[in-house]
Amino acid sequence: MMKKEIGIGLLGLGTVGGGVAEVLATKAGSLAEQARLPLVLKKVLERDVSKRYPAELGPNLTTTNPEEVLSHPEVDIVIELIGGEHPATEYMKRAIANGKHVVTANKEVIAKHGYELLSLARKYNVDLRYEASVGSGIPLISPFQQDLAANKISAIRAILNGTTNYILTRMAKEGLEFASTLKQAQELGYAEANPANDIEGIDAAYKLVILSNIAFRAKFVPQDVYCEGIANIAARDFLYAREFGYAIKLLAIAKKDGDKVEMRVHPVFIPQDSQLAKVDGVYNAVEVETDLAGKLVFYGEGAGGLRASSAVIADVLAIARNIYRGVNNVPELRLDRRITVKPVSDVKTRYYLRLNAPDRPGVLAQISKVLGDNSISISSVIQKESDPAAQTAIIVIMTYPAEEKGMQKALKQLKQLPVVNEVSNFIRVEES
């Protein structure tokens, strides 16, 4: 049966959904030319009937009933842009079971249920694409799957959350503290009213899981990622970082060592002259280490309705071209079953430690002994800003590479040490 058009069903008319609807309308001619068939919006699910949507959408195009999209007979591709785990997961499953191809920007669903959904798509002979789920409009999923296909990927280091990178950039450049910077970011719309998912690294962890599952042919889930947020970072940490030649970034890191993969999201010291250190503001960047192509970096804005619509519509066009050519493309699932998670306790890095201690002789000796007892060697130490009144000093320590489990033990012991008033901060170092 010769198709005359590609029917699109859209779930959600928020920032991204509105952007996609707008682009489908304003670029209809150019998109039809590329797909060889017109892309026609058939039905749009939007629970908020008052929501503004592009004038080009007729009033009878929107519905509050998901079934009208998911089982619409003329819909070939369902675009899921409502976000969140539920009911998006269920909607996608129903769309797939109804034989619809699915395009989504939903990082949470793909990180948590990606393998299940991709298997389901194979079963029902449909495609499931999610380029917009990581890095928004930055091409990542497709380069990882296609362009790097001949490579073994050994490491991913990435700035995957624009909100936290914006906050860290302002703290670094203006000497601000975290709380006030977050507040300003919220006022400017760069951080949400409830910023927990961004600030605590959860959003970045979802995206890291998605990239890692492609890179290492695994089926990791978000719980496999060790996750720490940025709320503990103080303005003075940036000063000390700079003194040692480092910037502070919230990095998502995945590294393969034999059959084990470590995955973690936490603030790091990274060398000031590395490419990732230079990624400022709301920009995202993904650095990937490969055996053939060497080190690559993909850089761009990681959020926004238009940005995401670039990736969503690229996915739609890829599916539309296959429909036109009569090609039945289903997701590939080539699991490497040997792959397991390397626990964070086995990770080895250098550490930055900031302590508050009484300003008197012998203190450093006791601190060094605790570290030494846990096989941690000090590479340099600076005593900072003694407070003569309180007779306290700030002690900043950089260690040589040491195992996380030793460091965690040392931190507990340091906290109990009478000569340590406070372990103020502790940040891992990532030499890229």
Place this chain on the structure above:
Amino acid sequence: MMKKEIGIGLLGLGTVGGGVAEVLATKAGSLAEQARLPLVLKKVLERDVSKRYPAELGPNLTTTNPEEVLSHPEVDIVIELIGGEHPATEYMKRAIANGKHVVTANKEVIAKHGYELLSLARKYNVDLRYEASVGSGIPLISPFQQDLAANKISAIRAILNGTTNYILTRMAKEGLEFASTLKQAQELGYAEANPANDIEGIDAAYKLVILSNIAFRAKFVPQDVYCEGIANIAARDFLYAREFGYAIKLLAIAKKDGDKVEMRVHPVFIPQDSQLAKVDGVYNAVEVETDLAGKLVFYGEGAGGLRASSAVIADVLAIARNIYRGVNNVPELRLDRRITVKPVSDVKTRYYLRLNAPDRPGVLAQISKVLGDNSISISSVIQKESDPAAQTAIIVIMTYPAEEKGMQKALKQLKQLPVVNEVSNFIRVEES
């Protein structure tokens, strides 16, 4: 007919050809799994019979007769890696006419004859892919064609030549002059014995043509690119650039303005804090401005046998998958016939000018008048390093945006001005 393997014919066993042969041998299992069929090297053209090649290639696999590859009955894909315009162009045409798919890393052939070859491939129902021709292992062709398909691209700014970027980086960091840096680069293997193609910007111009033809749906040729090399840049230009907040890079620039596209390769002042200013050494980077995805940067090493083999084999895998699935993929040719070249004389930029003049009153007034007569306004001027013995001074001028044709007229007049000893250098400014 069910295929049992994908037959590969290889032209050339140099740096890239040797890398590809090695990867085909060492990764045979993983590649066969991805392609669903073994990739089997059937015949290799190498005129130099003494050339070392991987032991895995049997002795009867190499030939000095191109026909044995181009019309080998079991070859499905011909990989062209001999480089240069001739006879590579003719070999590719014959391979296509014989019904072979072609993968190439040949920037010169694709820049000069791309449209003709792609048309020929369409005629003979075969695919022609050239991911390795620009940026080596950095994914560029495929992201431009697929991932950015929904976007309008308005500008490309790129560091596309590792040799010149290596030389400029060392000049900037070590205060060296061009000639000695080039000599060292040659000794270290970062520049060829005959470096003209790199140094004069020709290599970068080829790559810019290839990217522009995809981005703007055009059929530009290398002559459409205005081209200037780096041999005129002096150590002191880097000092003055830094004083004004700029770095100096050899950029390849393409910008769309209505239906006109300007394309040029020349040294530029770019802001020190831009992403491209931070690309050092042999690395390449391509910045692309789009309407939907915003500004993206792709970064990585732009040369080397293994790097290129990543892209070549990605192309081979893409074709192999189509063969396996019975999909007849041919190159798309969607020309926008309104597109024309904007002559460099119509380009408007800011300029940096370095002059040598007698150190006496009234000189600057005469220089300003010449510039003013050609509608060029000075934004700042610094008099540098007066030489009391010779009674000369160095005058450094930054202008406001002005048209190239006015500047070229002014330069001629300045050279004839009695109060100007020398127009020592003149560099365009690119504010990204």
